Amino acid sequence: MKEEVYLKEWNLTTVFKGGSDSPQLVELMEKMQNEIQQLSEEINYLSLSKNHFIEKMIERFLRGLGHIQLTLSQVTSFITCLLAENPKEKKAVALQGKNASVKAAYSSVLHRFQQFLSSMEQTSWNELLETESLKKYRFILSEWRENANSPLSTETENVISDLMVDGYHAWSDLYRSIVNNLRVTIELNGTKKEYSVGQATNLRSSPDKEVREKAFLALEKNWTNQEETMSRIINHITGFRLQTDKSRGTLTGLQKPLRDNRITEETLQAMWKIVTRHKQPFVDYLDLKAKLAGNDQMPSYDFWAPFRENSTSIGYQEAVEFILQQFHQFGPELESFARSAFEKGWIEAANRPDKAAVAFCAGFSLTDESRVFLTYDGSMTSILTLAHELGHAFHNEAMKSADPLNRQYGMTTAETASTFTEMIVLDAAIKQTESADEKLSLLDEKIKRSVMNFMNLHSRFLFEERLYETRKEGMVAADQLNEMMQDALTEGYAGSISDLPIHSWISTPHFYITSSPFYNFPYTFGYLFSVSLYAKALEEGKEFEQRYLALLRDTGKMTVEELAMKHLGEDITQEGFWEKGMALCVKDAEDFIRVSSLKLVT
Structure with missing residues (x-):
């Protein structure tokens, strides 16, 4: 065959x-x-x-x-x-x-x-x-x-x-142009090599600590060289938005993104309260991993390191087959759609330096197609990125039958769809492996996503919230932006990370997306919301797929509160809903700590 x-x-x-x-x-x-x-x-x-x-x-x-x-x-x-x-x-x-x-x-x-x-x-x-x-x-x-x-x-x-x-949108275009054309020089084993920003960022998953650290330092050097230019760009984007909102007498600050995402502030605050309340288990997880690696505290460039040093690279063909197998276990429509996407050439995954840095999914509504873009490097992170973007594409597929004007949905539900498919693949990998070490390694990969959504994304939210308040008083200098980012990261990670990437205000493209201010909380929302969806999927099996498709189709014609009540029977303005999802994430961290702690003893 x-x-x-x-x-x-x-x-x-x-x-x-x-x-x-x-x-x-x-x-x-x-x-x-x-x-x-x-x-x-x-x-x-x-x-x-x-x-x-x-x-x-x-x-x-x-x-x-x-x-x-x-x-x-x-x-x-x-x-x-x-x-x-x-x-x-x-x-x-x-x-x-x-x-x-x-x-x-x-x-x-x-x-x-x-x-x-x-x-x-x-x-x-x-x-x-x-x-x-x-x-x-x-x-x-x-x-x-x-x-x-x-x-x-x-x-x-x-x-x-x-x-x-x-003006406004042009600054965003300029940012993307600069980042996409940047080249990062990294010297490894006496040889210098140029990488795109996307390729250099992918090195954060390298099993070699020296590679991770050198890539981190090279990127930080690049961002330092871009400080003045990028500070002007982010200041002009923020300033324009503040001025036009003031002139229009419209919603300001966080109110507009909440409206655009069809979510109430009551819901957002309930979610952030639960996130803030339950950071300690993830601090303990990061502290334990630092000790296992012989460090007092985890350096930021070690965060995405594979838990096992001998982790092997996974070929693209193998990765695709694995994703398709797991989608098949969820439901026939998801698997059929993804297989068609691969066969029709909808995926750009080549690992080359002359391409953009950020993974995305683009929808072609007129012809009912999608395209997925990423730089695949053989890591589990790349596999999950591929699954994540395919989740967006499946959301587009689900909306085909909706009226054109009812196809527009907020980022909160967009990130729910992508995180859900990511969860299907990762959870299946954990369940299927027979190796105790591999299972622990995959569980580690899963918890990293909790940390990203509960700590990193929280820090982005805090930074952007404070940026808009500070910008009202005038231009914010690059060194002040660095300080603000450092403070936000320290608070977001509850002081559990060292070697903070203080230039995250430059390297995070979401701060420069003019169509979607505050593109941070939708990820955390999507993550916790999809945890609840996934729990129901496990209970109902393949029958859940049709309910899931019905939920996706409704994302363009109701608020997220209405969506949750109709399809889950849940009131997401209440902390109780978010507590249930958080409990499952906390359990992952506690299980990892319990098993991994033995390594410190033995």
Whole structure:
């Protein structure tokens, strides 16, 4: 029987032939611009239409918005993929700038429509929502009406949208361009070699302590050299957001990201309280690992080190087969989807220096496809990253049957889907191994994810929260940003880590994502929420897959509180829900400590 071979490089030609020279892409972008202009003109007629015509006009308008949304997603994802596989692709950079202008025009039209909805008299509004043809849009229409709270004129809003293209969003583009083109020089065994940031970051999982430390120091040196530039970028991103929020009189600080993620502050605070309350078991875990390695405290560059020094590299083909086997155990649809993704060339996993640093999943809504991007290096971390991004892709797959305007979901539920598939693979690996040492090593890998979500992500949240408060007083210097990051890391890790990566404010790309401020708490939410989902999956077996798919499909048309109540029967505004998930994570740490402590004695 011929061995199945899974390619490490993706195929983008099925989306648009010709890459950045694709005439189909250019034609689609021009068509999208015309459709946006047409919708802009239609808004004028909406305010003049009679009540018995308005429902049909709104329904047609919403179909137009939905189509543009799918097209915009298609184009944006394609350009993102082009720049990921080759950050120096000049034509792709030009396309990115043009697409940003299209996005701004779409945002302007959407804002005008939101203002129209907010101007409707309450009785007319209630009648509109009861219209049979518009019932499926109730959630998104209500959300838009509520969000239309800017006191600025449409003309001023349009100016702000235009400024964001070459101002606010441009800073994010500049950050990505700098990082993607950086090269990290590391000397190993007397030989110097250049790595991309992604490759150098992957060396944190090396079984060789010298390699890990040298990679860490080389990266920190690079980040130090970039301090002044990056401090300006993060200051301008933060400052622009503060100024526009102030001008608009809109939600500020954390309020907007909470709204965008469809989560209440009550839920967020309940989650963080549980996280803060239960850090000690993870501090004990880190302290024990440090002692096992002969250290008083764990250096940050040792955190991702494999628990066993003789851990072997896992080939890509073997990794893919293992993932597919575990997805099969969960349910046929997940396995079938993932197998199709590998066979169709949706995965870019090659380990080469001339590609972007950050793993991601890009959705192509118009053609119902996805693409997964990562740098696979044979470590368990890489396998789990692959499973994580496939979880995002499966979420996209689940949303295919949803109306285009009901496909938009918050990062909280996005990270739930990705973490869930990651958990399936890791838990299966722990259960299947017969080696006690290997089982302990995999359990260690699992607990690392708890530490990341409960300590590292908490530190990112604390830093970003304090950054916005400090930025209100003026520009924040690079050395002050270093101090703020160090304080946040110390608090987040409860003082359990040494050699802190104080330049995490540079190396963490999430701080520079202009579309999603505070892209930190969604990971912790997704992690703990998926723990509860996974527990139910274990109880119900393969029958759970259909319930899981139903939950994913609902993520675009309800809040996370409503989602949890409908599909889990849980009130996530209460600490009790988060306690149940945390108890399972704490048990992992306690089990590891109990077994590993014997190594200190023997």
